[in-house]
Amino acid sequence: MFTIKQNDKVQSVERAIDLLYCFSLQQPELALQDFIDKTGLKKTTVFRILNSLKTKGLIIKNESTGTYKLGIPLLGLSQIVSEGLDVRQEALPIMKMLSTEIKETVSLNIIQAKHRVCIEKVEGQEDIRQFIKLGYPYPILRGASGKILIAYSDQVLLDELINDWNEFNEIPIKKVQLEEELKKIRLDGYSFSKNERAVGAYSISAPIFNVNNQLIAGLSVSGLTTRLTAEDKQIYIQKLKKASYEISKQMGYIK
16 A cells, blocks of 8 residues: 655645635635635745646636636546445445345445545444445455456556556566456456455455446445355355446446
C-alpha cells in the first residue's frame, strides 16, 4: 500500500482544489477577487492557477464579465460519483438480506485511485471489523475483493498495477501467473482468497455490472477462516453470485 508523506503533497494542486471548492450552489459564478477573499491567496497565484484550470476546461471564464464558472468536464466526474452512489443504494437492501442469511459480513467495493475501497458494508454476527474499513485504500492485487475488480478491468490498468506493486514491494507479482488467476476468476464468475490479505480471514467476491455490461463494483462475503467449511463455501458462492446478479439487474444489466 502506498502512503503519502506530508512533504510529498503538491502545493499547487492543493491550491487548485481550494479554488474549485470556492464554488457553491449559492455562488456558481465567481470573480477573481472572490477567490482571493475565500482562500487568502495572492492575486498573482490565483490568476495563474485559474488560467491552468481554464486550459484544462475545468473552469470557464466569461470574457465579458470576467467571472468564472465550473466547466463541462466536471459533469463527467460527477457522473462517476453518482454511479457509485447509485450502486451503493441499490446494493444495500440485498446486502442486508445476504448477511442475514449467511450470518457473515458483506461488503461493496470499487476501484479508486488504483486501490480497492469499501464503500458499504453490513456486519455479520461475528465481529471482524478489523478486516474491513469503510473508505480505506486497500491494495487491489491482494485478496478476492480486489482481484474480482481487476479481473474485469483493462490490460493497461493491470500492467500499471503490477509495475507499481513490483516497484514498491519486496515480493514481486508474476504477471503470467496473475493473468491466469484472473482468467479463471472470469470463467468461474467469482474469486476466493484465504489468509491472503489478512491472516485468519477469507473472502469470496463476485462482480457487479451496469447497463453497459461494464464492471462497476464487487460484492464480497468475508469472515474468519475457522468458521468456513467446504459446504459453507459452496453455499456462500451460490448465494453471493445470485445477490451480485440481482444488484446488476437493478443497475440495468442484461445477461
